Amino acid sequence: MVNPVILWLRQDLRLHDQPALVSAAQAGPVIPVYVLDDEAPGRWRMGAAQRWWLHHALNALGEALAAKGSRLILRRGSAVRELQKLADETGASAIHAIRHYEPWWIDAEEKLGERLCLHDGNHLAPLRDVTTGSGGQFKIYSAFWRALSERMPPEKPLPVPHSLPAPDHWPSSEKLSGWDLLPTNPNWATGFAPDWTPGEAEALRKAKDFAEEVGDYPARRDMPAVEGTSRLSPHLHFGEISPRSLWHALGSGANAAKFHKELAWRDFTSSLLLAMPDYGDRNGRPAFDKLKWRKSAADLKAWQQGCTGYPIVDAGMRQLWTTGWMHNRVRMIAASFLIKHLLIDWREGERWFWDTLVDADYGNNSVNWQWVAGTGVDSNMWGRIMAPLGQSEKFDAGDYIRQWVPELRDVSDAQIHDPEDRPNGYPEKIIGHREARERALAAGRAIR
Template identity: 70%
Template sequence: MTNLLWLRQDLRLHDQPALVAAAQAGAVIPVYILDDDAPGDWRIGGAQRWWLHHSLKALGDALAEKGSRLILRRGDAVAILTELMERTGAGAIHAIRHYEPWWRKAEAALGERLCLHDGNHLAPPERVTTGSGGQFRIYSAFWKGLQEHLPPERPVDAPRTIPAPDRWPESEMLADWHLLPTTPDWSGGFDWTPGEDEARHKVAALALDGYDERRNLPSEHGTSRLSPHLHFGEVSPRAVWHATDAHDVTFRKELAWRDFTDGVVLALPDYADRNGRPAFDRLPWRTGRDATADLKAWQQGRTGYPIVDAGMRQLWQSGWMHNRVRMIAASFVIKHLLIDWREGERWYWDCLVDADYGNNAVNWQWVAGTGIDANMFGRIMAPLSQSEKFDAAGYIRRWVPELAELPDAAIHDPDAAGCRPAAYPAKLIGHREARERALAAGRKVR
């Protein structure tokens, strides 16, 4: 019997339960469908498209080595899979379960033709539930509940060979999808190697000594940089888990956070568009010409706050931003500029190679204070002191060259030190003024 293997954010052969099941049942036709309509406003952004091009190329090469091939189609996923079943006589579609609302809708539409498998989580979100059977809405409680399902199963090896069908359906050409940017080619500085081989290499090379401290220092290479590989499913979470030790608790909690955020969007599918706390619908966000100009300055890394600007420029030039700086930059646009968190969320979505629907939404609402498990709105990160506390001088010098010659004592706040270069912008707003404005807006919510 021939089976379709529907690939989405699971672009790997190792620890691929849908592939294993399909291969055991007969010949396999691996299919990737670029469906830009199903996600609506959440179609993948520019940085993700760059990654997807290279990841699909790597996966196609890996499949060819095993006597298989990758079929590429563009359009409505449900319609294309239905048509492929009819043309090939496939008896079933095998896929790994996904939790984005548009994929859950597509899975439901395919009905009994679809055989779903778990493989992108430490434990399926449906199993990690509260005493009443609902999804956890507080991470600490989720982490405690997850312990009942740990350790995850051991990863399974990729099949040595993949049975091929007698006839292959036609495939589109990857180059014809034009996933790579053209003008402006802002991806020229992307220092990444997408694909399963690179993901597994990074996992094998994980060095987590001192991770608790080093992960917060932007000037050091203290993070795993696995996030885009995990997002695209080039490596499974359980493979990463089993590559770590029991004392790597902080790292494992961050890995589990991805499971938690999928549980949130399982319970609240529109969490990326709506405040988790409805009271914040009353918050008076700034709009109009001045707010638009401030948002653009933030996007371009020209706010006058060096650590914020370094982060935003790193984002634009590399498709990634250090996690500590992501929080600082997000807090700045929300609290200092009083701009709706959804504006920042959308910018990250387009610019991050690791942009993930659940993770992105939950993180933004956590920083904004609008979410179900979030900081208070009145908690306003101080970017200048954060920069000094986490020793960001080297990070700033790399990404904000106008400040490269300043000494450490001045680089975090050139205005206060009286040595701001003419080429570097003044602050959009003072920290104290911004804090008072944000607190006043927050009081209107209460």
């Protein structure tokens, strides 16, 4: 008899281009396992919006495995403890998994020891191989991109195994419905389902559709009203499609070049975690530890609820609450507003995004917030303060505002970005742009 092997699934919920799955299937009967571990991440436990996605993603993966004659085993608790227990129960000879770079997962991988077989598969290239001349991790994206480019295009994606050998006896599994991942009383996620269909099948379909439009991506990606982005970020975050599968689906021509760099940015943010694992909590530039942030619960709440009086900011924050997602250009505008206009610590915004975004990724979220704040090792300068009214007009966000801020639905194109009158109870500006800019610049000068 051949001992079974465990396939440990995390943010790699797919069958296509799944190196850990392929290796496990070659080694013996496969027991696919997902462990809902809220212990290892601590304060970085999965946010509420991600949990909504996870419920549907696990349901879709379970169905895909069943079609292959397999099944998905669900356990809850410490991943290390549950996997060790499962290995003892089943006599599993090894645990196969795709390598992850969040600090809590690196710690868990080390604790599992020699029985764990790790595979690269969630990035364009093995990140420990994309290093500086001295063997360290890159902290500047442009240098990282040059080094990664030498290894591109990525390897061809792996096909789905024809069959998945099943063990003689399946271990016990918890029920997905018992995890209470979906919100109730109230159900604040009613706007999610019209926008999203979690699962690998939808990820592959979206990639195919986006391949036909990727040539327009550079010109349309910053236009929130026309939605020129791929909307693949949550599928990438949960590993429902691999970056190299997406790269090859789009082709290696000039049309896809801009999007290739966005995929590379994901790799860079994960790579940076190897050098600075606490990047989600600590300023990349220590000088900013001295910056005097404002503590205003009222201003923070106004920003969270989309009631700042700046239409483009409010539209983005309301889109986020309703759908669990926000257009990328608007994310930068909204983040800059919190940090520079309201002078509120970037970590407050980072935590709000962590809880409300379906695509909240520890590396991406942390690095992006610090890039906007100017506190990161690779970031904008502090003095770069985005003008939300100008950004709104530049990127023609009128219809986007009308969609998400219904109070302004009847405002003319000439007034929509900064209406003089405040119809239907729409709030006055929480602070003037010039006043906010001068305050932020003064705060920056104080720490020089």
